[in-house]
Amino acid sequence: MRIKALTIRILRQIFRDKRTIALLIFAPILVLTLLHFVFNGSNYEPTIGLVDLPEAVSNSLNSSEAGHFQNYDHMKEAKSAIEQRTIDAYLYMDGSQPSLVLEGSDPTSNRAVMSLLQNAFNSPDKKSAKMDIDFLHGGSELEQFDYIGPILLGFFVFFFVFLIAGVSFLRERTTGTLERLLSTPLKKSEIVFGYVIGFGIFTILQTFLIAAYAIYVLGMYMEGAFSLVIIISLFTALTALTLGILLSSFANNELQMMQFIPIIIVPQIFFSGLFNLEAIPEWLSWIGPLTPLYYTADALTSVMVRGTGWGTIIENILLLTGFSLLFILLNILVLKKHRKI
């Protein structure tokens, strides 16, 4: 009864603030759309200068469609072209050995040049070199976007629930409504549960819209069940909510709440798998398992890219629940500061 009243009030407050609602729904949609176009845009086609190459070589290269070619008679011309950045690289004969000079300041163009040349020099016609490639998960159509998409989805849920719940609880404290609530026979656990249910309902709605947009409009890779994505988001929101409320006790105003973003939120991104986890040095790698987003990202990637079911994510869900229970306990302890019983 009382929990229901709290839940209704929280939802009313969220939906009354049109600007925040717009931010919560459209900011993730905008970011995902931009990423979609950035990562799935057409591949970069490099321009390569060919300096006085044997006919056979330049012919075989010119037939490649992955780039553009410019023939030069002298090195000098090629050098000035590369300095003006009209070409990304040039190829010349060093004795009998072909040599490559790259402009070098842009990794994307470096990679494009190298892969083009590798393809051109290795196995142009040799059928024997071809092999069949199978993918255990994903597939050749899996793009960078499909891999980071699930992680970002989890991040958005975590970030927004953390911030909005934290700020609303902070306001509850600074405007005196928390004190008023505590002057009623309301139990402290009822306050926490009211918040959990209110934000839980909101998270289901938010995740539903964002995930549906990413999957059905942007065509994000989706192997598993949509319902599992919602469930994972819900537990992520629970963790974010309880952590947000907890940390709001240590902030005196909204700006101080924002200060938790670079300390609490951003570092989690580095350990969430958005960047290759193997690349993290050994002495830092213990941090990952301590961050909730690590488990969210793992579960979402499992479901969306690998198409796995309950079995593989249950452990992640349990760990997120563990975090939440810990934070709820700490919250009730912190609320003791405001009322002893």
Place this chain on the structure above:
Amino acid sequence: MVGDSDVVCVNHVSKRYGDQAVLKDIHFSIRKGEIFGLLGPSGAGKTTLVKQLAGLEVPTDGENVIFQQRMPSLQIMKRIGYMGQSDALYGELSAKENLEFFAAIYGLKRKERLQRIPEVLKIVNLAGTEKKLVSSFSGGMKRRLSLAISLLHEPELLILDEPTVGIDPVLRKSIWQTFDRLKSNGTTIIVTTHVMDEAEKCDRLGLLRDGKLIAIGTPTELMADTSSQSIEEAFLVYGGAVHEN
């Protein structure tokens, strides 16, 4: 001094925050149906004391007994209406939504809510504004809505921390008329104030200074005792100032 008809008994209560002694051995009681004023300058410890009575704080020493039970007690808190120094309202919600929320928190059934909400709005003169968002309310309107919320569950004991701050004299008068009406229905009211002329309207006064209860009695008693013309003068005498005449 502590008897059966006493609704509130403050029993040798002290409170310290770290090194600072905020309340020092406060001892008094309040009878059923009286309007008791706690008068004292800012920082005297009024808020600290009424928060203890509302069950939000606990004393370092001594005890507060309300309706024969030691505070804090959730059972007793149901029978108390508390209005803090800040308005404690949700600005994004309308007046009615605020009232509905707190009514549900106090456990009022739907039928009771439908009946009580218009009643309390009428008491504080806010009828007709229930659809407006609280963020568009003036300071005085917020204060009155806050008061209305503390009346919702018809508490037997009403604890009001500076209820008339920021309210113009006309409205202040009408609020005090409300207190008198509630009192005649048997409600006990504790108000804190630092406005002296308001103090004269209380049945009894406790003068608080630097965490000490320096005097207690009806306004007439306090003035006669110090042969003063006003509560303000009396306060100064009890506070140790030399009487000018």
